Each structure stands twice: as C-alpha cells, then as structure tokens.
Amino acid sequence: MSSTLTIAMPKGRIFEEAAELLRKANYNLPPEFDDNRKLIIDVPEENMRFILAKPMDVVTYVEHGVADLGIAGKDTMLEEDRDVYEVLDLKISACHLAVAGLPNTKLGSVAPKVATKYPKVASSYFREQGEQVEIIKLNGSIELAPLIGLAERIVDIVSTGQTLKENGLVELERIVDITSRLIVNPVSYRMKDQYIDDMVERLSTVIEGGN
The missing domain is CATH 3.40.190.10 (Periplasmic binding protein-like II)
Known part of the structure; x- marks a missing residue:
C-alpha cells in the first residue's frame, strides 16, 4: 500500500491559506508549490500529492477516493450530502x-x-x-x-x-x-489512518496555537 497522501485543494484564497497552515505544521512544501497554475503537484519528500480543483469538485474527488483528503468550505459540506468524514475545522477562509x-x-x-x-x-x-x-x-x-x-x-x-x-x-x-474543513475518504481513513492522524495532529497543534 502506498504511503503517499493525495490531497484535493481549491485554488485561490483557500489554497494560499492552507499552504501556509501546512508549512507552519512543518510540512516542507517547495517554493514552486505556490505557483498553482499546475493541476497536480507532487511533493515526494513529504509523500504527498496535491490535486487543485474547483471547490465543489474537491468533495467529489474525496468521496470517490481519487483523493485521500480534501480541504472544503463548510458551505460546500452543507450543500453537498457526500460520504466523507469531516475531521478538522482548519479555521481558515472565514x-x-x-x-x-x-x-x-x-x-x-x-x-x-x-x-x-x-x-x-x-x-x-x-x-x-x-x-x-x-x-x-x-x-x-x-x-x-x-x-x-x-x-x-x-x-x-x-x-x-x-x-x-x-x-x-x-x-x-x-x-x-463558514470556515474550511479537512475532509477524508472513509476507505483512506481505514487504510492510511496512521498518516492521516499524524496530519490531523500536526495541523491541530498549529490551529490551537493560534496559527
């Protein structure tokens, strides 16, 4: 089983704030990560792959398992009744x-x-x-x-x-x-719980520390 986490993120403001949050959680994102004209960004040193999508599509990618995790606004979660877990309020893009x-x-x-x-x-x-x-x-x-x-x-x-x-x-x-939430595919949570729990813990530490 691959240990790589695939994360779907919306472009724009949420992307920028989420990238900053990940860096504060000591994820080594390269400078070119901020050039989000690409649709797929691999960060092999962190065993992570990012898919950049429209906000409504993020939940679809996570539900269907092409992404293990996603970052979605609570507005999308309220509107879209999807089979995903909402695991963390990132408290960004309020x-x-x-x-x-x-x-x-x-x-x-x-x-x-x-x-x-x-x-x-x-x-x-x-x-x-x-x-x-x-x-x-x-x-x-x-x-x-x-x-x-x-x-x-x-x-x-x-x-x-x-x-x-x-x-x-x-x-x-x-x-x-409304704030942005970290969402998880249910199967990914069972198969990659160690890696996902580590991310949730690291991000929670940053959020509770006031970012």
Whole structure:
C-alpha cells in the first residue's frame, strides 16, 4: 500500500491559506508549490500529492477516493450530502452565508424569488423561518439577480461585504458562519489512518496555537 497522501485543494484564497497552515505544521512544501497554475503537484519528500480543483469538485474527488483528503468550505459540506468524514475545522477562509437584497425592497404576497448557488441550504433556511420562497439556482454573479429583476433576494457567501456594497445590495440576514474543513475518504481513513492522524495532529497543534 502506498504511503503517499493525495490531497484535493481549491485554488485561490483557500489554497494560499492552507499552504501556509501546512508549512507552519512543518510540512516542507517547495517554493514552486505556490505557483498553482499546475493541476497536480507532487511533493515526494513529504509523500504527498496535491490535486487543485474547483471547490465543489474537491468533495467529489474525496468521496470517490481519487483523493485521500480534501480541504472544503463548510458551505460546500452543507450543500453537498457526500460520504466523507469531516475531521478538522482548519479555521481558515472565514466568511458566512447570508441573505441579501436591494435596500427597502417590499416583498409581495406571493412567494419571493431567491437566487443562490446553494439551493439546499437556502431552502432549508427559509423553511425553518416559516417562509415560502421560490429558489432559483445560479452558478455565478449571484448579485446580478436583484439588479435585473430575476429575484428579490439572494443567498450567497459574504466575506468583507464589499461586493454587496459595490452592487448596491445590503445584507439582510446572517445564516451560518463558514470556515474550511479537512475532509477524508472513509476507505483512506481505514487504510492510511496512521498518516492521516499524524496530519490531523500536526495541523491541530498549529490551529490551537493560534496559527
């Protein structure tokens, strides 16, 4: 059995923060690791291989076992009902899911339309609030929906709130706080538990020490 750990990571901000976390946990990542234009990065000195993917695809790779571990936002975990273990809150890439819309928008008596990348989370939230809404799934530029009259509200990730502000939108309700999590394929956890537990322990030490 190979002792190499294959880790799926999203590109962008999460990648950068996760790489910093791994280095603080004394993983020797080469300088070229930060050039994430590559899709697969081998780090043989650490017996590690990294797959760079879109955030939603990370969970798929881990569930199907092409990656032993992955780093995924809690938003993805809430939306995607997948057969993976969530083993550690990395406490990086903090943001939150929120309901937003144009200020002073009066909602009609019929079910308002809500545009989102997260139909499952949004449906569950409004159901808990006792509100009946029509969910419209979009894949990008969610902020456009209220501006072009497609929806009265949106449910989306909010980090600094700058994107909402630039598009004349305001946050109306906060749904849930989001951070990135370390997830594991169940079979990999049985077969490579020693290596995975070592990683979890090393990362936990850094996180508990305040990064």
